[in-house]
Amino acid sequence: MTHWLYLHLRAIAHAVRRLAGQPLGTLLSALVVGIALSLPAGGLLLLDNVAGMARGLSGTPEISLFLELDAGEAEVAAIERRLKDEAALASYRFVPRDEALAQLERSGLGDVLGGLTGNPLPHAFVATPASEDPAMFERLAAEMQTWPRVAHVQLDSAWVKRLHALLELGRSAVLMLAGLLGLALVIVTFNTIRLQILTQRQEIEVSRLLGATDRFIRRPFYWFGGLQGLLGGGVALGTVWLGVRALAQPVAALAESYGAVFAITGPGPQESLAVLAFAAFLGWLGAAISVRRHLAGG
Structure with a gap:
């Protein structure tokens, strides 16, 4: 167990050094991932807030x-x-x-x-x-x-049915968008890891000659993709929170014009963890596909 943890900590340190060694590329990749993920994350958050505002304006069924x-x-x-x-x-x-x-x-x-x-x-x-x-x-x-x-x-319940139908339609559209953007982010990570493998080709060959296993060689790339996705998830959350701050005052004025008290809310702890986990998974998935494709057979 201690040896397994040591290997992963070493792989994480290696991935962090790679990310820190190319700050501009890391920043641009995080921005691409973050902005793309902020669209579906912000869409789902907007739907939840619209549902809450509609219930506040229409009363409890x-x-x-x-x-x-x-x-x-x-x-x-x-x-x-x-x-x-x-x-x-x-x-x-x-x-x-x-x-x-x-x-x-x-x-x-x-x-x-x-x-x-x-x-x-x-x-x-x-x-x-x-x-x-x-x-x-x-x-x-x-x-x-x-x-x-x-x-x-x-x-x-007539308005409840209409509201549920509209929200379900909106959620379906946002999930489709999330799927398409998620695929695009996997492709972005795939190409990033491919370039990493090409630049480290000689280092990888030397490691194999010294007896390094495929799992040992692949592990830093997995962590590189996961950490890159995690950084993008953080950018997505920051983008969503900036949007919430920007819309807070206009939404409050709109609710007040209807005689209601409503404040737009940002993502909670569970939603934030879900965004970070999803972003990290996309990064890991792109890295895993790229590593298996470009390191297969050595």
């Missing part, structure tokens, strides 16, 4: 349960117990028929309601699901419609 007009306190209590036991719900509230009528009167319909001899409105519950998945809404609505004394269930 809800499910309304309207009971039958003659439903009494026992039936109301039974429905409330069912709602309390439903794990898929985040919260619920009871709207008595008298309160619903008072809300309509306050909304400017007092003249219309004044001609009624009684209260035509039923008791109701307004439930908020824990998830905004449209399939969850449909399942809950279908289940609640079968409950005793429930006359009608109304979904507030």
Whole structure:
């Protein structure tokens, strides 16, 4: 284990010396990788922020349960117990028929309601699901419609479906872009490692004559590609954060014009680690393909 760690530390040191020995080339490669990765990373971040802003502007989607007009306190209590036991719900509230009528009167319909001899409105519950998945809404609505004394269930999920459809379309487009750019970055690393192998051809031959194994020779190139990708991932995160800082004020002004409070957020720790890991993997993959292609058979 100690010998294995020593070999990898030695390979890392060798790769770092190579990167530091050509600062301009390292900087340009990191910029190419970083700018390319910042496009899909920023796109996914933008989609997440747009979804949060849309939820803030449109409110939380809800499910309304309207009971039958003659439903009494026992039936109301039974429905409330069912709602309390439903794990898929985040919260619920009871709207008595008298309160619903008072809300309509306050909304400017007092003249219309004044001609009624009684209260035509039923008791109701307004439930908020824990998830905004449209399939969850449909399942809950279908289940609640079968409950005793429930006359009608109304979904507030039309905008949720449209939002999910748009976000899925956006994510698919961003993932396709990430795949294409990832392929381009693998090619860039492939050519970089190929040039490294060509410039070190004599050194590699001497190492083989001295008994170096293929694994020993290839290991620094793997680390070179991985570290180059990691540097590019850092540039991508920096680019995304600069974009977040630049858009923070315009987005806040837009949200304020709609009467909402919203602030665009940058990538969190998990997203940042994912970008760095993906960039390092692309660098390693390009290096692995290049090494296997140009060092095969010696």
